[in-house]
Amino acid sequence: MKVKQLSVFLENKSGRLATVTKVLGDHQINIRALSIADTTDFGILRLIVDQPDKASQVLKENDFTVSETDVIAVQMSDKPGGLAAVLKVLEDIKINIEYMYAFVGRTDADAVVVFRVEDIDRAVELLQKAGVKLLCAEEVYAF
Amino acid sequence: MWNPEMELMSRSELQKLQSQRLKNTVERVYHNVPFYKKKFDEAGIKPEHIQSVADLARLPFTTKQDLRDNYPLNLFAVPQDEVVRIHASSGTTGKMTVVGYTRHDINIWAELMARTFGCGGVTHKDIIQVAYGYGLFTGGLGAHYGAEKIGATVVPISGGNTKRQLQIMADFGTTVLACTPSYALYMAETAPEAGIQLSDLKLRVGFFGAEPWSNNMRKEIEAKWNIKAFDIYGLSEIIGPGVSSECMQQDGLHVWEDHFLVEVIDPNTGEVLPDGEKGELVFTCITKEALPLIRYRTRDISIITHEPCACGRTHARMHRVMGRTDDMLIIRGVNVFPSQIESVLLEIGETEPHYQLIVDREGNLDDLEIWVEVSERLFSDEVRKLEQLESYIRREIQSTLGISAKVKLVEPKTIARSEGKAKRIIDRRDVYKQS
Incomplete structure (x- = not known):
């Protein structure tokens, strides 16, 4: 129930994000979700794509620094209080969130929130035990 | 002139004195420093082979690496109990270059700095503000002892605290300033903020060294402060400041040849070059007791001349330093080698770090920026970890080099590579520009 996320190091200068997306597009790789964390000098682009291994390879070939991290994708209802309910569970089981970002589905009334947590195996186990719906990689790409 | 007898000595007498002193020194290092005995033996040189300065070129060179290999005190030619002072400067890869002085060495040093100040007409009536750093760095104490020797009033303020420096300068009526040239410009720039009118000051002359500077910088300093600015030269391995100094002619720096022999060599072949040819400066200490280095390769590029100077001094003159044969940078008076930065990056687990040093002068103060390519090894998907990495590198550099960056x-691949080798340094300061 873990999903592979790619992180790409980007300097804060124009055109870098455009280059990443172009490289992915040229190789028929689809981006399912993304988020950018930035500081004054640099940013970290986090991506969920449909072909993570291929994406990582082509980005490296284009001189990007890429790392792969396992994250959790949680499905929740796209309505007020949906996220709060999941966060409450994480708080109760004392799982610390490094960062998170959300995307909405194509048709469903549900949303997906991607969590990066410290102890991912324990998080998966306890979240499932608490009845939270986790998505596997294929489900995320199809969502 | 502080010491006319020595400074105006005829060339023939000077050479006689040099030959005698060289012979004594060679004898001493051969018997007291195992490193030199071995080196001379390997070169097939016995002390008796060296009869005069004409034999100098037969002696082997000493390099910074030799100092490093003999860290910390193994090149000393006297027992440690005769050493009254230690100074040190940063080495090429973190280990310091350590130098020592006997009481006699300290006296010579004071004498030579007194001559240096004398070159600019400084007397016991002057008030000298020493804004070189005090401590392991030779600048502060070297200037201090020379100023005291002259009998001038010394203000040992050291570097920094710029507004206070300026206030003291105004209140005490400082007439002589000794600091790095870039700091002199920085002080001038800070003056309005400190409420000090430079034209109201009594400052008359300044002695600037410890870093390369251009003639344009001299003009700027002289215009802003309305003083005469002298270039002074030295390196801790030889003695510190006081190896050579400009006189009123401001046309080359007189090397105090009764204490140091100077040569210019081809840095590739080691061959001695004639006057007027550009090459690497090499010094031999002929009076030092604690650390008498033989043919020490400075890596500084210059030209020497023995033509008579209008000031009357007979001592050879060297051109202001025109460059380096290695990649050493001098940033805010501190020697910086790219290899020191590299060793910090190696410590964080980079096997082949790609980095670049960008040195600039922002508002007269040197600015060092270090670009580090983020490899997969260094990268993290968390901002916090990358920021920790940045601050770790910054802290390590601060603690190894003593300067902030x-x-x-x-x-990756941001840093331009030529033939696969990255260009390590971009120096935008033009410090060696000759005009």
């Missing part, structure tokens, strides 16, 4: 993480 800005660290910037950049994408």
